[in-house]
Amino acid sequence: MTYPRLALLVAAACVPVPVAMAGEMPADRYIVHFSDRVSAAAARHPRVSHARSTRIAQPVHVRTLAAGGEVFDVHGLDPGVLASMAGVIDIEEDRIVTPAGRLTTLWHRQWYMHDPRVGIDAEVAWRYTKGAGSVVAVLDTGIAPHPQLVGQLLPGYDFVSDAAAARDGDGRDANPADEGDWSDAGECGSSTASESSWHGTHVAGLVAARSPDGRGMLGVAPEAKVIPVRVMGKCGGRLSDVADAIVWASGGELPGVPAIARRADVINLSLRTPGACGTALATAIGQARSRGVAVVAAAGNDGIRASAVSPSNCAGVVSVNALARDGSMAWYSNHGDGVTLAAPGGSLTTFGADDILSTVDGGKRGSEGRPLLKYYAGTSMAAPQVSALVALMRSADPAIGVEAITRQLVDNARPLPGPCPKGCGAGLMDAGATVDAVVEDRGKP
Incomplete structure (x- = not known):
């Protein structure tokens, strides 16, 4: 079983987002790596107006990994939304072992x-x-x-x-x-x-x-x-x-x-x-x-x-x-x-x-x-x-x-x-x- 990667353009970088193939268990969690701590902190605590938050679903931050990286649950969203966050340098599926x-x-x-x-x-x-x-x-x-x-x-x-x-x-x-x-x-x-x-x-x-x-x-x-x-x-x-x-x-x-x-x-x-x-x-x-x-x-x-x-x-x-x-x-x-x-x-x-x-x-x-x-x-x-x-x-x-x-x-x-x-x-x-x-x-x- 392999995971193809969907290339999504973010700023000047191309951040690959793995997605599940047809017939596999759908991907719902991803580990996102940021270029700096400020970007990671902003992603963990996004500033969203009340009016906007009632209309647009957001990825849910699950936790910070000990070795670096932030776990997000996309709960049915297009995982490409993760690539739109500032400072993202790598996205990997939180795969099942x-x-x-x-x-x-x-x-x-x-x-x-x-x-x-x-x-x-x-x-x-x-x-x-x-x-x-x-x-x-x-x-x-x-x-x-x-x-x-x-x-x-x-x-x-x-x-x-x-x-x-x-x-x-x-x-x-x-x-x-x-x-x-x-x-x-x-x-x-x-x-x-x-x-x-x-x-x-x-x-x-x-x-x-x-x-x-x-x-x-x-x-x-x-x-x-x-x-x-x-x-x-x-x-x-x-x-x-x-x-x-x-x-x-x-x-x-x-x-x-x-x-x-x-x-x-x-x-x-x-x-x-x-x-x-x-x-x-x-x-x-x-x-x-x-x-x-x-x-x-x-x-x-x-x-x-x-x-x-x-x-x-x-x-x-x-x-x-x-x-x-x-x-x-x-x-x-x-x-x-x-x-x-x-x-x-x-x-x-x-x-x-x-x-x-x-x-x-x-x-x-x-x-x-x-x-x-x-x-x-x-x-x-x-x-x-x-x-x-x-x-x-x-x-x-x-x-x-x-x-x-x-x-x-x-x-x-x-x-x-x-x-x-x-x-x-x-x-x-x-x-x-x-x-x-x-x-x-x-x-x-």
Whole structure:
């Protein structure tokens, strides 16, 4: 899905305004960037006479983004009206982001952790560290209670600003609980109903699940901590909420939101939206990296070029695509030059015997407090394995920088065990070799 741009002349500049294609959910919110603070303030508080205001509808200012940009709701107006505001230099749709992918099946082994051909060699990395002292922010659907995540969670936040989508009776708040992302037929642009995915809980488990009784599954960094950050609810989430959440999770300031107690070492984004990386996401990610926080994103499950999907196509992001059980590129995975490296994502076969196991809730709609383990497949499952590896790297060397993290991931990836003619980056992530290299380089000038 792509968004064509309608060129509208404003003063001496041509400001593109993205519009939805026929058949897509109509665009209603836009992120507008201004050349200066005065213009932004004037747009937030337009001076309109009473007589005129009774005749002409105006875009409604929603909020100011932490990384810059003003969110406006056009509520049925021609979005071209935004381009008529003084000082506008860029307009981007406040697009809907959705989970990068998950489909369910069950299996009883974590082949992706230890398979000699396709596994990530987690046990080799664990000779040095299991992630103690490191923190992963999971920006996703929130978190549901699960015994394998007890003691693994730090205080998070709910950034879903739409109360209806949040399903918790309000907008943003300090409770990142997953209220369920189920939908009925005819909702969310789909003709069929869907059950709640518990996507964020699955991703969190892949990062840091523990098994004190020895009977459950293990995350790739079982001694790391997870900050659950809710950015998606019913029908997905807003790009503007994701951008603000990235700023917060990386230690930035947001008006009205308490500062994070301990910023993340790495942010996991198992979510996607079509199109180029917009200014809001690019700025938020750039700020996160400037604070020393790595950003890992799923390449997406559209079977297209990864460069056509954000945030995996944003500058500086570690973009992860998925391998199937046989070591070849998974048939659903995005691919191409924009991919940094690959990780196991599952085969998504009829019986689902070769997919990725992790934690979920048993509720079909809301949480039922019935914890389960399920197998999902997708680049959403591949990305948190890489995020967890970054946590292992930061545990082994807390001073390692974001550029060095990417370099080590790339330099120590293994040759692909199967074919990937369309491009899978540097190869298969290798937790053992990567942590070995970080430990060896630690302390070197």
